[in-house]
Amino acid sequence: MASVEIRNVQKSFGAAKILHGVSLDIKDQEFVVLVGPSGCGKSTLLRMIAGLEAITDGEIAIGGKVINDVPPKDRDIAMVFQSYALYPHMSVHDNIAFSLKLRKKSREEIETRVNEAADILNLGDYLQRSPRQLSGGQRQRVAMGRALVRDAQVFLYDEPLSNLDAKLRVSMRTEIKSLHQRVKTTSVYVTHDQIEALTMADRIVVMNAGRVEQVGTPLELYDTPANLFVADFIGSPSMNFIRGTLQQGEAGTFVLGEDGTRLAVPESFAGRAGRKVVYGVRPEHFMLATEDRGAEAIVEVVEPTGANIEVFAELAGERVCALFSERHPFKPGDKIRLATDLGKVHLFDAESGRRL
Amino acid sequence: MSQRLKKSLLYWLALSPLVVVILFPFGVMFVTAVRPREELFVYPPRWTFSEFRWDNFVDMWEKTNFGGALFNSLYVSVAATALALVLSIPAAYALSRYRFHGKGLYRNFLLMTQMMSPIVLVLGLFRLMVQFGLVNNLNSLVLTYAAFNMAFTIWMLQSYFNTIPRELEEAAWMDGASHFVSLAKIFLPLAVPAMVVTGIFTFINSWNEFVLALTMIRSQDQYTLPVQIFSQVAGRYQVEWHHVMAGTVLATVPVAIVFSWLQRYLIRGMALGAVK
Numbered sequence: 001m002a003s004v005e006i007r008n009v010q011k012s013f014g015a016a017k018i019l020h021g022v023s024l025d026i027k028d029q030e031f032v033v034l035v036g037p038s039g040c041g042k043s044t045l046l047r048m049i050a051g052l053e054a055i056t057d058g059e060i061a062i063g064g065k066v067i068n069d070v071p072p073k074d075r076d077i078a079m080v081f082q083s084y085a086l087y088p089h090m091s092v093h094d095n096i097a098f099s100l101k102l103r104k105k106s107r108e109e110i111e112t113r114v115n116e117a118a119d120i121l122n123l124g125d126y127l128q129r130s131p132r133q134l135s136g137g138q139r140q141r142v143a144m145g146r147a148l149v150r151d152a153q154v155f156l157y158d159e160p161l162s163n164l165d166a167k168l169r170v171s172m173r174t175e176i177k178s179l180h181q182r183v184k185t186t187s188v189y190v191t192h193d194q195i196e197a198l199t200m201a202d203r204i205v206v207m208n209a210g211r212v213e214q215v216g217t218p219l220e221l222y223d224t225p226a227n228l229f230v231a232d233f234i235g236s237p238s239m240n241f242i243r244g245t246l247q248q249g250e251a252g253t254f255v256l257g258e259d260g261t262r263l264a265v266p267e268s269f270a271g272r273a274g275r276k277v278v279y280g281v282r283p284e285h286f287m288l289a290t291e292d293r294g295a296e297a298i299v300e301v302v303e304p305t306g307a308n309i310e311v312f313a314e315l316a317g318e319r320v321c322a323l324f325s326e327r328h329p330f331k332p333g334d335k336i337r338l339a340t341d342l343g344k345v346h347l348f349d350a351e352s353g354r355r356l
Numbered sequence: 357m358s359q360r361l362k363k364s365l366l367y368w369l370a371l372s373p374l375v376v377v378i379l380f381p382f383g384v385m386f387v388t389a390v391r392p393r394e395e396l397f398v399y400p401p402r403w404t405f406s407e408f409r410w411d412n413f414v415d416m417w418e419k420t421n422f423g424g425a426l427f428n429s430l431y432v433s434v435a436a437t438a439l440a441l442v443l444s445i446p447a448a449y450a451l452s453r454y455r456f457h458g459k460g461l462y463r464n465f466l467l468m469t470q471m472m473s474p475i476v477l478v479l480g481l482f483r484l485m486v487q488f489g490l491v492n493n494l495n496s497l498v499l500t501y502a503a504f505n506m507a508f509t510i511w512m513l514q515s516y517f518n519t520i521p522r523e524l525e526e527a528a529w530m531d532g533a534s535h536f537v538s539l540a541k542i543f544l545p546l547a548v549p550a551m552v553v554t555g556i557f558t559f560i561n562s563w564n565e566f567v568l569a570l571t572m573i574r575s576q577d578q579y580t581l582p583v584q585i586f587s588q589v590a591g592r593y594q595v596e597w598h599h600v601m602a603g604t605v606l607a608t609v610p611v612a613i614v615f616s617w618l619q620r621y622l623i624r625g626m627a628l629g630a631v632k
Binding site: 081 | 523524526527528529530531532533537541542545546
């Protein structure tokens with residue numbers, strides 16, 4: 001097990017720059033998730049750690065040793081691929097044992113370790129089958145097993161769950177997490193699914209267009225997103241945004257929406273009156289308010305999800321989503337008043353997108 | 357009659373013209389080969405004959421040096437196939453996996469060589485072989501057959517290699533395999549069907565080739581089968597048709613054996629995809 005340090009790493013394919021200087025310290029035993037929309041460079045970064053892509057500029061060190069020029073086979077890294085990349089002409093047993101055979105381990109040791117991995121992953125009954133005869137979830141576990149037998153310094157996961165159906169994905173997520181709690185190998189996990197990131201990570205790295213937008217624990221990112229991108233990307237349903245101008249009135253500080261709606265914000269923003277801002281509030285932080293508080297909204301669509309109801313309504317000229325655990329009998333066209341705790345309001349600069 | 361039987365009959369009926377066209381020459385070949393010599397020229401021509409004269413094959417073998425020609429053909433075809441594969445596999449791998457300058461140009465060049473008939477090049481090739489001192493040497497045929505087939509084998513192999521996911525090799529590297537080991541243990545075993553298919557094509561092409569063999573080879577003891585059989589027909593006062601046909605029957609046998617032995621790889625090649 002080892003730490004991974006990424007220092008100002010850049011990547012270009014010809015004239016196209018994919019990564020614009022990424023720096024990141026991954027501690028020993030940490031589970032770090034790289035998350036971002038497709039094309040943001042997260043998989044490229046992972047492949048650079050693995051040694052499958054050359055590093056255009058910057059340095060990557062594993063366990064304190066710079067590995068820029070070390071070939072993948074000597075980096076002592078195990079990787080789980082999105083397509084699993086199981087060797088189709090080998091049995092499950094041989095797939096898992098392949099790396100051990102290459103390292104010339106004794107027959108007994110190979111058997112012990114393959115059986116250990118198979119026990120952990122419930123693959124005992126399938127060892128003699130070929131990958132073709134396995135279901136998607138089983139193949140995924142074989143891919144995990146191949147990484148697990150190795151005692152590698154670092155585990156890399158490249159969207160390992162995206163080929164599974166929704167239900168299996170949730171259970172494999174838990175399995176991977178509990179596996180990490182047991183073996184504690186430093187892990188870097190790439191996904192475009194922010195729920196996966198939130199549920200699994202010790203720390204999340206949000207990436208966009210070849211840059212790191214924010215690094216933090218799941219709840220840090222959720223509670224204090226550093227900018228509009230992170231605020232929008234993390235959380236489902238995602239944060240509501242209303243554009244407006246900060247104003248100072250007798251009743252306090254508020255954001256004046258484009259249609260004249262007033263949305264109260266904490267007094268601490270009073271000094272920045274006149275600034276163009278984006279007012280953000282998460283769906284679950286909306287409350288129903290009485291006549292004198294909040295702002296009026298017109299219900300457009302109501303979607304029950306079982307645990308909650310999602311109410312889509314027009315507020316200050318924008319469509320917002322409010323999440324209630326109570327069973328409100330709203331119908332399209334109803335007028336309701338939405339308010340939020342001032343402490344739950346996020347304000348972002350309209351131009352730079354940064355959190356105020 | 358069941359629905360399925362009706363359908364099958366209909367399909368066979370539709371296919372029958374094709375079957376006749378393909379089988380007719382074989383039919384003629386076979387009945388001529390096993391017919392007694394006296395019954396060769398009867399009028400009107402008949403499919404039937406008085407007895408199976410298997411001795412025709414034995415006579416033909418002795419009189420026409422068939423064994424020598426068979427060996428020459430085998431040597432040339434096997435060696436040309438091996439040479440073509442040994443050179444094509446790395447070329448196809450590079451085309452499939454690496455980016456390099458002039459890649460598009462090289463691919464187009466390969467395609468263009470396919471548009472030229474060997475007959476056009478025969479004179480040039482002959483002079484080349486004179487330079488190499490390879491005239492009347494079977495190795496001249498090995499070289500030219502391999503060269504002529506390589507454009508095709510490289511294209512075929514490359515398009516098959518493209519279907520083998522890169523991630524399999526990457527996974528092997530991550531597992532600790534060197535480039536060479538991942539090629540030998542992961543990539544090549546998966547590429548076997550493609551190698552077999554291209555191998556069959558090269559073998560059959562080399563086996564049947566006539567013009568180059570006629571040009572490069574001078575002495576009878578170096579003749580390959582097509583030239584040997586041709587020499588039984590051309591420039592003779594009397595053509596021993598039953599011997600010629602016995603020769604052609606025997607000459608098609610190795611091709612049939614090679615094909616039926618290797619065709620299961622063809623089918624496996626189609627069934628074998630990467631695990632998704």
